Amino acid sequence: MICTQRSIDKGVSVDKPKRHAIISGDMKKSILSMLKKKYKDFKWEDKNSSKDAAVFKLKGADRNLYVKITNARCIQNQFQMLHRMQDMLPVPQVVEYKICGDFGFVVMSEIKGTRFKEYLSEITPSAAVEIYAKAYNIMKKSGITHGDFCPLNIIIGENGDIAGFVDFDKSKGEKTTKDLEEAIFIITKHFGNEYVKYFLKMTGESLIGA
Numbered sequence: 001m002i003c004t005q006r007s008i009d010k011g012v013s014v015d016k017p018k019r020h021a022i023i024s025g026d027m028k029k030s031i032l033s034m035l036k037k038k039y040k041d042f043k044w045e046d047k048n049s050s051k052d053a054a055v056f057k058l059k060g061a062d063r064n065l066y067v068k069i070t071n072a073r074c075i076q077n078q079f080q081m082l083h084r085m086q087d088m089l090p091v092p093q094v095v096e097y098k099i100c101g102d103f104g105f106v107v108m109s110e111i112k113g114t115r116f117k118e119y120l121s122e123i124t125p126s127a128a129v130e131i132y133a134k135a136y137n138i139m140k141k142s143g144i145t146h147g148d149f150c151p152l153n154i155i156i157g158e159n160g161d162i163a164g165f166v167d168f169d170k171s172k173g174e175k176t177t178k179d180l181e182e183a184i185f186i187i188t189k190h191f192g193n194e195y196v197k198y199f200l201k202m203t204g205e206s207l208i209g210a
């Protein structure tokens with residue numbers, strides 16, 4: 001396996017991958033076996049092996065890590081944004097990052113907590129929309145677009161506050177309307193229009209195109 005370490009400062013460009021690139025069996029196996037040797041003292045748990053990405057939680061004696069393997073462009077994007085947002089947003093710290101041909105991986109620290117998706121079922125719609133609005137306002141203040149601003153990628157801490165954000169594969173360095181569109185779509189689908197109004201009031205946004 002030929003791997004190249006890339007630094008954000010070098011501004012190395014990566015060819016655009018095909019949409020929905022599937023991790024080839026051989027490459028995935030090769031990256032995985034290398035990482036499994038390196039992180040052999042951790043207990044590996046498969047969190048989500050979709051056709052686009054493979055995500056593992058690594059349980060260690062004194063800390064847990066996460067590994068994500070996916071196409072090079074997504075890994076490059078994720079790494080750059082995690083690096084850039086380190087002191088501005090609660091995001092995982094990058095432990096290791098490599099591009100291996102068309103693919104790559106990032107090893108990162110864990111954001112401890114429960115996914116907002118699961119937490120939703122424990123609280124009222126009002127409380128859920130308040131948390132979503134709070135998450136939106138934090139993200140907006142950072143000046144970036146998360147790019148996949150759904151409850152799966154927002155982590156809630158033990159105190160019920162926002163512990164952090166994960167999954168910056170599709171993020172952008174400037175603010176667009178994508179995160180707002182996604183939040184409105186999800187709130188409409190799950191809670192209805194009245195809650196969209198509540199969300200807009202708390203975020204000071206207005207309906208896109210209105």
Ligand SMILES: Nc1ncnc2c1ncn2[C@@H]1O[C@H](COP(=O)(O)OP(=O)(O)OP(=O)(O)O)[C@@H](O)[C@H]1O
Pocket residue numbers: 047048050052053055066068070092108109110111112115148152153155166167168169
């Ligand atoms: N650093 C982290 N700390 C805590 N949880 C994490 C971390 N990274 C990933 N996770 C968990 O693993 C899940 C899957 O990770 P991620 O969202 O990055 O991949 P994905 O959604 O499969 O990627 P894609 O959006 O490309 O399909 C997240 O929803 C989250 O629960």
Ligand SMILES: [Mg+2]
Pocket residue numbers: 148152153166167
């Ligand atoms: Mg995700």
